[in-house]
Amino acid sequence: MARIARGEQSVDRAMQVIANAVTVEQLRQAQAVVLPLRFAMSLQQTAQVTGLSVGWVSKLRNQFIQGKEVGDGTVPARGGRRRQNFTPEEEVAVLKPFLEQARKGGILVVGQIKHDLEEALGHPMSLSSVYTLLHRHDWRKLAPDKHHPQSDPEAQEEWKKNSSKRSKRSAKTGKENLSD
Structure with a gap:
């Protein structure tokens, strides 16, 4: 047998919120209180009607009964940077x-x-x-690539100019060139 829904003292206030709701969140929270009490709906049925999960319906009901209405500043808004080191x-x-x-x-x-x-x-x-x-902050790697401290760019260029182009073993096929 299901428990009896609590929050009878909040129904009139919830009806006022439904009549004057500005946001969908306020409407859903008030519906989460009114539907189980006035229309004897279960939390599962209320969740289906409001388009929320059973957990959210229960959470919204409890917050409303405790006097914390969505959108009045007492309940923190979802989202944002919750795990930040700095602002x-x-x-x-x-x-x-x-x-x-x-x-x-x-x-x-x-x-x-x-x-x-x-x-x-x-x-x-x-x-x-x-x-x-x-x-x-739209930064990229600003430090240039490092080079070896003992490298000699002139010697490298000289080697590139004077080295043999290709040995017989390094033909395009990868096999030894036997025709030479």
Whole structure:
């Protein structure tokens, strides 16, 4: 046997919300209260009528009965950045010196940015989080590719000019050229 629906004291207020609802969320929340009490509908039937899941109907009913109406500011809105290290404004403030350095033609290294972000944050952060933050601010890899410190570009060019073009073993077929 199903439990008796609670919230009789909220029905009149829910009827007023239905009459004056501005958003669909407000209407659905009030319907989640009224339908089980006035029309003896189960939560499953109420969920089907409102187009929500049984869990959401139950959640909306309980919030309404507790006095937390959707859209009145007491219930936080869904969405947004829930797991953020910095607010968007703080991110811009922390990255500002690096942006100025880049405008002057300086080389930016992600390791330096990571170190400064960790100091501002107060705990370590992963390198992927740093790259995600940079991507969020439309950055790309700004440091040039590194070259070997003992490389000699002149010697490399000289070798390219004077080396033999192709040995007999490296024919296009990959087999030894026996006709020569």
